[in-house]
Amino acid sequence: MTPDPIIQVDRLVARYGDDTILEDVSFTIDRGEVFVIIGASGCGKSTLMRHMLGLDRPFSGQVKVRGIDIHGCTDKQFRRTLRNIGVLFQNSALFGSMTLAENLALPIMEYTRLPQKAVDQLIRMKLCMVELSGFEGHLPSEISGGMKKRAGLARAMALNPEILFLDEPTSGLDPVISAEIDQLIRHINQSLGATMVIVTHDLGSIMNVADRAVMLDKKRRGIIAEGDPRTLRNSADNPDVRRFFRREARSESPAR
Template sequence: MPAVIEARDLTAAFGSNVLFRHVSFDVRRGEVFVILGGSGCGKSTLLKLMIGLVPPAQGKVDILGTDIWATQGAARLDLLKRIGVMWQQGALFGSQTLLENVEMPLAEHTTLPPDARREVARAKLGLVGLSAAADQLPSEISGGMLKRAGIARALALDPPILFLDEPSAGLDPVTSAGLDELIRDLSRSLGTTFVVVTHELASILAIGDRCIMLDKGAKGMIAEGDPRELRDHSTHPVVQAFFLRKAA
């Protein structure tokens, strides 16, 4: 499949502190692409760089054929509306119901009348299994439901690409497995491309079509490919240690 994201020679640094350097990869249309690695390797920073929140010290990222850091004004906003983001804690507005949270991007970025916005928002909540919770506040639902609501809001504008930041963090194994199944189902049914940042091994193997692995010690990318192939055949000691859960 063609690439919808092309990252080339990316370096992330904060002052003299270099997190990673010379990272290049493609994300193909319709796949679940996982960014993995240990704590402090720069996974979340790479996500923020890809969605235009943190500028690279070097390199470029093309999203749907457009350099996200070379685009400004209305063209940049149009590009950003074509990606959705779910943050680790859901990042929902606590004073609004789930329905109102999902409806917000529609109110901000479309000309749909209120009734139509609510119907679209209800449909998105239905996609993630939250139809019955539409009128509840974020404080009234579980952590797993918060993550699902965050995905529903990220889907509000029908973006072709979704970025998920640590979707399984803080969830019990059963809830996490249900969220993994949802991600796979949405990828298949909608054809949406997912970029998922996680270090949860079970989720990586359950959802990932391809992955890259960052390493804090190497300050860069040390592996790329099918996570199951990396688990079974990689000879890199850090990759082996990660997938086999042993000290490098």
């Protein structure tokens, strides 16, 4: 497959007030790839994602999505770009006052010209894709955490966007459901051809789904490793990277 960059992050510097979170971060994501952003807690994974989505403005540097600099373009271009992006937020961000079906219907009714009946059926198909059929009429507060994640995923995919951002899609879920979500991510990536950008620190999930990964580090405020996660696990030079992949503590345990 010829590389076809869909997202380019170029010398991004992210600051909140006086705190520099990311310093000079550059990488590209190719079309159709499952790209994972990993790193220890607090290393700026979520910050990076917020900048890639245009939710926060970078201190300097650029983020280009489909060739459009999302921080420097016009409002109209930015909104058009957003239509090609779906996001699963960490807490699912389902609207609490709407049923699952209404949550999914919101973007579909806004951006397509389908009658209500067809939309209802489409929503059942989408919920079925994430194994939630039968829960159309439930409110988000009435379903479990794993179901919320899947419903959020279904809403992120409502318009079959080219790029899906998933913020910790498997955190807080049991291993079986996590594996099912990994499988679902693979399925969606293969059959719908969506590019996936996943922020996670679930090791199993990384090995299952990722084509490529970047690892962020808090001290370096940037990328310390990039590549296929299986290669990184086996042959990374950096001890922090090895520790992450082998799930080792930073120092030897005192009770030795």
